[in-house]
Amino acid sequence: MEPVPHANTNLRRAPVQQRSAERLARILDACAELLDETGYEHLSTRAVAIRAGVPIGSVYRFFSNKRALTDALARRNLDSYAERITARLAVIPTADWRGAIDAVLDEYLAMKRSVAGFALVDFGAPAPEDDPAGDANQRVAGRLTELLSGHLGRAPDEDLLRTVLVCVEAADALLRLAFRADPSGDRAIVVETRILIRAYLACVLD
Secondary structure, three states: OOOOOOOOOOOOOOOOOHHHHHHHHHHHHHHHHHHHHHOOOOOOHHHHHHHHOOOHHHHHHHOOOHHHHHHHHHHHHHHHHHHHHHHHHOOOOOOOHHHHHHHHHHHHHHHHHHOOOOOOOOOOOOOOOOOHHHOHHHHHHHHHHHHHHHHHOOOOOHHHHHHHHHHHHHHHHHHHHHHHHOOOOOHHHHHHHHHHHHHHHHHHHO
16 A cells, blocks of 8 residues: 655745755754754744754745744654554555554654654644644544555545544544653553544444
8 A cells, every 4th residue: 555645735845856855854854853952932944954054045945934844844744654654554454453553553652752853743833823724633634544444444435534533633632641641651541542542443343
């Protein structure tokens, strides 16, 4: 199963050459590192440029402000998440929805614990605009519906999207609680989250 490519519409200009793509990657890497060090409020495009070793104009070539920069980082995180899940699904038997859901949770937890900047910017910028169409959980649910439809034995229709969105919203709230209680994620709450999602999906899918 190949992930569906998703264009980053937040870029002022998409990179067309390898050198430009590498510079964009350095900018996003620098943004992620600084988020861990300073937080979102103290993040600046100038600091990102210095950390990335590029002129400030290079940052503004791609992004209008730090909000656009962190949103692009969030979208890159979602692409990476989708790639990790796709790799996991390749070795999970078709129709094994429990194994698929475990993969979805496990890969999120792994990124939360190891990916720079992910604690503040996972799949959405920390200061979301009033834009329901751009809601991070909606984007995540849509992407997961694409990836999981075959393993869940369901067409990627509105019913499945709603089911996945309920899981995403519930898991998001519970895992936020888990990581507030413990920087590594409170293991008991993580276990309860897995039980809750499995119980809900058993009612819908079994």
